[in-house]
Amino acid sequence: MANVNRLKERMLRMAQIGKTENDGVTRLALSGEDKQARDLFIQWMEDLGLHVRYDDFGNIYGRLEGTNSNEPALVIGSHLDSVPKGGKFDGVLGVLAALEVVESLMENNIQNDRPIEIVSFTNEEGARFTPQMLGSGAVTNLFSKEYTYSRSDNESHTFKEELQKIGYLGSQDNRINPDDVDAFIEMHIEQGPVLETNNKTVGIVEGIAGFSWMEVVIAGETNHSGSTPMELRRDSLVTAASVIKAIHQWAHSRKDGTAATVGEIKTQPGIMNAIPGTTTFTLDVRHQHKDGFTSCIDEIREVIKETVHEESLTCDINEIKTHPPVTFAKSITNLLEEASKKHDISYHRMTSGAGHDAMYMNTVVDTAMLFVPSIGGKSHCEEENTQWEDIEKGITVLYDTVKRMSNV
């Protein structure tokens, strides 16, 4: 069995790094706090005698050899970064649960045939460097090294500079190699209301909704706010407001689980007394069904263009990243289900609305995920929370599944 108290202790220790006033966490990717969290994580892995390395994207790995170390490894983990004023479970839970499972296996003298690797991916949240899941996307070749290195934060610091600055720019040779990997499992908080609503303890994740992340730029005309009559204006923010409402209504009325969110918005020149000449905002669209995915994304682009056109302004829609819905490996979800049943833990087979590193790992190896409930379905906020009893059950399922899968 895994030791939930040790896991809790480590979780609470990690939650000190970047702790916010209201008991949340701000630990942006490649920040000083991220470095502290990484250092501590590595310390813990080295204390266990794992072989630690990090690659040229700062993804960190800790390897436990098996009796049969030529076998492809079982990889488990998640991420250590957070959104600004985020919660203390998002990401960290999956990393420290992996560590706990490995430590428990060692402690219980359970001999693994295949090697087990714990992983923490860089910049999963995308809160500092867009797009999200940059470290896992880069290591699975969905993003080029040039693209990844040149991503920059709001203060024009690049990913590469910041990675170097915190001392985590490792060797390309240290990347995970899909040929040497048997499977990837990621445990995570649900970040939504499904488990709570269905009164289930663990979520067996069969797939992840596809997404399209875009930047929309609406162009009108800057002019003085005091001396320009209302009827002569071409205000890009007023049109952006129409577009934001249209996007919301569109997603709302589909009633097929499509989600659309405008999270960040900026005007130019961005001062009180000038009509915004340009308004730029991000758009995040999620859709679960493989069949309808492309037409869904096409549709929202049309809604935007039409709304802008109606108000006689112009717009650009720049794609940041689009990924279709993914389906996880049945072989693994079945094992997760068996483990849940064996321990009499209530479970729910479900799709994740949130993206995860598992989504990109799934493009190169057999992958699945395990969710534990988020209280009130809340995440990406300080109130994010999960019951320790639920975490205990989740880690029981994970421990059992890793134990089984690490034996050839």
Next chain:
Amino acid sequence: MANVNRLKERMLRMAQIGKTENDGVTRLALSGEDKQARDLFIQWMEDLGLHVRYDDFGNIYGRLEGTNSNEPALVIGSHLDSVPKGGKFDGVLGVLAALEVVESLMENNIQNDRPIEIVSFTNEEGARFTPQMLGSGAVTNLFSKEYTYSRSDNESHTFKEELQKIGYLGSQDNRINPDDVDAFIEMHIEQGPVLETNNKTVGIVEGIAGFSWMEVVIAGETNHSGSTPMELRRDSLVTAASVIKAIHQWAHSRKDGTAATVGEIKTQPGIMNAIPGTTTFTLDVRHQHKDGFTSCIDEIREVIKETVHEESLTCDINEIKTHPPVTFAKSITNLLEEASKKHDISYHRMTSGAGHDAMYMNTVVDTAMLFVPSIGGKSHCEEENTQWEDIEKGITVLYDTVKRMSNV
């Protein structure tokens, strides 16, 4: 007569400081560029033998003594700061026209009885430190010294720090003293379409629209963009969009010249994959009629509250600064009119929609303004422009009026 070519030369020289790619100007208050512009302006005044001083808000004065230097002074001027990517006439024209008038009077051996003071006020635009017209508001006691000094820019630098940094924190004794001032005249570009539409060359400004500058904060609930169903969201930006549209429609449908603008907007946490929990935006409302002013501002506050209430969110409306419409001194506008007639220059009596330092100066001394046309009514943008022939006519009217008023 004044020398428009010398004025043009100085204007073009000033336009080099903070020049943008598209021939506009970025010269934010108390920036390095502002310092350069101040240094040059002072150099020019000292070359003319004027007595130069600056006060504890960085307002700069250049004094030409008169034959009767105990008489209250005639003050003329405007401001040197700009909005980001603004135009090269806004503000600077009034400062350098004042300098040109003084130099021409000296050159033409016109003896002034009362002293003439040229002034350049600090941070008129409010683009770096809100609110607008901070230097003139502070020196006329509309803003306390504490309030003024503590205003801070987007990078949390305070007004006082930045004033000190560029070396323009002068003595309180150097402030303008209303008892020693006879009148204030400000020449400025119109920044709107009225003169052009009416095919007139100068605007004789009888007053300025009142304004209310506010910050609106709408509070919803942050949550994950991917895993939170549309029907469970309380998205502050979607409600802000409704409010922005309602504000626009409200001002538009009044048809009484009321203008309302949302210029700057920000979401929290402000990342692509979180529903905005809080959205904050600025609101700038202008209304010309003294009678209807208070009810107009009350009305828009109601429109905002009702719209937010309908969507079951909450909001705060924080007042930054409100000032009722002002009426300028008839004695001065009549002189401006006489000068226009004398030189056969077409003029238009009008109200300014834009605020100016003259608005605050008017609270302590007799004040008026003189406008020259803005091509296409454009300002607070790089395309802002004015014909030199119009400037020549404007400075003719100003020269004549200053000549008359500086004689007791």
